[in-house]
Amino acid sequence: MEFLEKFVIPQSSEHIQLLHYLAMLIFFLFVPFISTVLGGAFLSLLFRNKGMKANDKNYLNFSKEVIETVTVNKSLGVILGIVPLLTAVLIYAQLLHLGNTTAVVYLFVSFLLATAGLILIYAFRYSTKFTNLFSSLDEIKHNDPEVMNEITELRNASRNVSTKTGIYGLAFLILSVWFFTSGVTIAAFPKEWSEGNFLSILFSWAVIIRFLFFLIMAFAFTGGTILFHYFYWEGGKKNLNEDYKEFIRKTSVKLTLYSSLALPLLLAVILFSLPDAAVSGAVFGYSTLALLLMFLSYNLLYSMLKNENAKYSGVLYLSLILIIMSVIIKDQLAVDNATEKQAVILSSKYEEMMAQLTGEGSKVAAVSGEEIYQVRCSSCHAFDHKVVGPPYKETLPKYEGKLNELVAFILNPKQNNPGYPPMPNPGLKPNEAQAVAKYILSTYKSK
Numbered sequence: 001m002e003f004l005e006k007f008v009i010p011q012s013s014e015h016i017q018l019l020h021y022l023a024m025l026i027f028f029l030f031v032p033f034i035s036t037v038l039g040g041a042f043l044s045l046l047f048r049n050k051g052m053k054a055n056d057k058n059y060l061n062f063s064k065e066v067i068e069t070v071t072v073n074k075s076l077g078v079i080l081g082i083v084p085l086l087t088a089v090l091i092y093a094q095l096l097h098l099g100n101t102t103a104v105v106y107l108f109v110s111f112l113l114a115t116a117g118l119i120l121i122y123a124f125r126y127s128t129k130f131t132n133l134f135s136s137l138d139e140i141k142h143n144d145p146e147v148m149n150e151i152t153e154l155r156n157a158s159r160n161v162s163t164k165t166g167i168y169g170l171a172f173l174i175l176s177v178w179f180f181t182s183g184v185t186i187a188a189f190p191k192e193w194s195e196g197n198f199l200s201i202l203f204s205w206a207v208i209i210r211f212l213f214f215l216i217m218a219f220a221f222t223g224g225t226i227l228f229h230y231f232y233w234e235g236g237k238k239n240l241n242e243d244y245k246e247f248i249r250k251t252s253v254k255l256t257l258y259s260s261l262a263l264p265l266l267l268a269v270i271l272f273s274l275p276d277a278a279v280s281g282a283v284f285g286y287s288t289l290a291l292l293l294m295f296l297s298y299n300l301l302y303s304m305l306k307n308e309n310a311k312y313s314g315v316l317y318l319s320l321i322l323i324i325m326s327v328i329i330k331d332q333l334a335v336d337n338a339t340e341k342q343a344v345i346l347s348s349k350y351e352e353m354m355a356q357l358t359g360e361g362s363k364v365a366a367v368s369g370e371e372i373y374q375v376r377c378s379s380c381h382a383f384d385h386k387v388v389g390p391p392y393k394e395t396l397p398k399y400e401g402k403l404n405e406l407v408a409f410i411l412n413p414k415q416n417n418p419g420y421p422p423m424p425n426p427g428l429k430p431n432e433a434q435a436v437a438k439y440i441l442s443t444y445k446s447k
């Protein structure tokens with residue numbers, strides 16, 4: 001992904017924050033859309049298969065309507081499925097700059113797979129129209145058995161092609177979601193950037209659990225979307241026969257209820273498996289919010305199942321959307337926390353660049369690392385013995401060749417050495433931190 005580095009522009013810390021918000025907004029569009037297309041394609045294929053075996057009109061009709069409902073139209077597939085993913089690739093390339101960018105590679109692969117998957121799913125959608133045409137031909141009884149045979153053969157052939165298109169499309173989408181979760185997950189686990197390899201990450205627990213969560217959430221959300229579409233939107237669908245309506249209601253309520261039963265447990269496991277660097281109060285807060293909304297959804301679903309109605313379809317849909325949004329915010333905050341160091345590096349480059357643009361470049365160079373050390377650090381640090389902080393001779397060898405990491409530490413100290421109190425933030429500007437880091441790193445051996 002070297003070529004992506006070309007798109008990386010030094011960013012001020014405000015810009016970086018903005019990028020995190022943009023990533024959230026983009027996922028708000030992408031995740032619900034791809035979830036319903038995936039769930040809808042699955043349902044459509046399932047009921048088409050059932051319908052053909054049992055020769056059941058309700059099943060076949062549902063199969064056709066479901067895929068039409070979730071895909072809406074072709075341009076939506078591009079706007080909500082393809083464009084957001086490509087944007088996410090670019091945003092992550094910025095955010096994870098200089099970290100090993102495998103996360104970006106996963107997202108890029110996910111983008112390619114989603115594009116292929118969506119094209120096939122749309123082909124499937126339009127082919128269902130075509131195959132239904134043959135189904136209506138069934139009703140014409142032709143006297144000539146040869147003509148009848150030909151019609152049946154054509155019908156079966158077209159159904160086969162169409163089913164295959166659907167199955168491949170679904171498979172591509174599922175793979176795409178797998179890579180997508182890998183990308184977003186690995187971004188929150190900076191340790192794995194250097195340790196994990198491409199395959200071991202795909203099959204790691206952290207990724208598999210999130211992938212499962214995504215799939216199950218997709219089914220729950222698809223059920224909710226169908227209920228919303230048939231029973232709430234514009235007052236519910238008119239002119240449906242009762243039998244069919246009841247079948248849709250029952251199928252969707254059950255699908256949503258049963259698939260969402262596992263969600264709270266998975267969410268809890270995901271939360272507790274996050275690395276320390278990624279966890280914060282807000283990450284917990286949004287997870288709790290998602291949990292509460294899950295319990296609200298259960299109640300709504302249970303009531304609809306028991307009372308045999310679809311009264312809460314609107315509220316349920318809203319609640320499911322809010323669950324997805326809280327989970328996205330939680331994930332993005334975790335990435336934000338985990339990539340603080342990348343953010344510091346990127347913004348210090350930005351300040352350097354701005355200083356040069358405004359003609360202050362020479363002043364930057366003039367900031368003396370030694371002076372800063374004397375004034376701001378020497379009260380706590382000496383090179384060869386302990387003062388308040390550890391001697392540089394002990395702590396600096398691990399920063400050899402890692403100037404950026406040292407700068408990041410000075411700008412935003414973390415507790416690294418047991419037996420010492422945490423270092424207070426010295427409040428330096430990025431260029432000052434750079435200067436003092438260069439100074440101590442280049443001189444500690446000779447002191």
Ligand code: HEC
Pocket residue numbers: 372373376377378379380381388389390395396409410414415416417418420421422423424426428436437440
């Ligand atoms: C108020 C005291 C204090 C001041 C001022 C201070 N430090 Fe520290 N520093 C500490 C302490 C305490 C630690 C040990 C914290 C830890 O890593 O657990 C530390 C740790 C460090 C480390 C080791 C980091 C590591 O990863 O092991 C470096 C490098 C460092 N300081 C550099 C600086 C620089 C450069 C300055 C001046 C800009 C500075 N410190 C100012 C107290 C201070």
